[in-house]
Amino acid sequence: MGFNWQTCPMNVKEFVLYLNEKIGDILQGNLVGFYVHGSLAMGGFNPYHSDIDILVVTEVSISVDVKRQLTEVCLVGSNNPFPVEVSVLTKHQLDNWQHPSPFEFHYSEFWRERYEQELANGTNNYINEHVHTDPDLAAHLTITFHxxxxxxxxxxxxxxxxxxxxxxxxxxxxxxxxxxxxxxxxPVYCILNMLRVFMYVKDGIISSKEEAGRWGMTILPEGLIPTVEKAAANYANDTEMYSFNREELIIIRDYIKDCVTQYRKGGVK
Structure with missing residues (x-):
């Protein structure tokens, strides 16, 4: 079973509080709030492979120099010991919601190499004054809100x-x-994530991957449950305990796809 913020090991809390302190020091009086969403908020956090999802809200836009300081903090902190994903938005961007949402700054391990080169070379290809948009923020904000x-x-x-x-x-x-x-x-990520979407379009429930796996074991046809059980077990541990064959993956994928399509079209309830 995964951890949430209340039950997680102390080193997880210390790491989050460390990031909060470092980012707060950079933003000083511009900080509106520092928020955790994702698996650590919802109870599916696994220290062996989960990342820590953070949203930071500021009063006003941040400068390029502040973005560079945030990048430095993220490069040092992320994967030491847990990977982080951080997005910074202003209060104005939230109050005037649009999708996809604009944002001020974003870090994930996907960007590490480019950011390292950016800081080393003193360039501004990725860290600059431009405001970009991210369609994923609608999901991050929804999870944070609820x-x-x-x-x-x-x-x-x-x-x-x-x-x-x-x-x-x-x-x-x-x-x-x-x-x-x-x-x-x-297979593990995809099965559990497909189930999260299925769970939402069917029942309107915002869930973690761990919760979606448990839900899938109660709602799917009996023949598909062993596949979900294997995905959930692999997700809950630090090593791969079970393997999958192509046939079972195609069967569960097609079943979930058909169900999601039906519910999105307002079909069978």
Missing amino acids: RGICIEGKPIHDVFPNVPREDYVSSIIGDYEDCLENVEQD
Whole structure:
């Protein structure tokens, strides 16, 4: 079983509080709040392979120099010991919600190499004054609004909008469609993520991957349950305990795809 913020090991809390302190020092009086979402908020955090998802809200836009300082903190902190994903938005961007949402700064391990080169070379190809948009933010904000944790600052419902359902679905469907294509390459992530989408379009429940796996074991046909059990067991441990064959992956993918399509079209309830 995964951890949440209340039950996680002390080194996880210390790491989050360290990031909160470092980012707060950089932003100083511009910080509205520091919030945790994702698996650590929802109870599916696994120290062996989960990342820590963070949203930071500022009063006003941040300078390029501040973005560089945030990049340095993330490069040092991320993967030491846990990978982090951090997005920074202003209060104005939240109050004037649009999808895909603009943002001030973003870090994930996907960007590490480019950011390292950027700082080493003194260039501004990636860290600059341009405002970009991210369709994933609709999902991150929805999870934060409903299940997030406020580490410092104003309460969540005083800061974050209740993102429209159609924006949330739009946000999660891109990753879902990638999972339909890549289930053979990454079965654990894809099975559990497809189930999260299925759970939402069917029951309107925002869930962690761990919760979606448990739900799938109660709702899917009996023949598909062993596949979900294997995915859930692999996700809950630090090593791969079970393997999958191509046939079972295609069968569960096609079943979930058909169900999601039906519910999105307003079909069988």
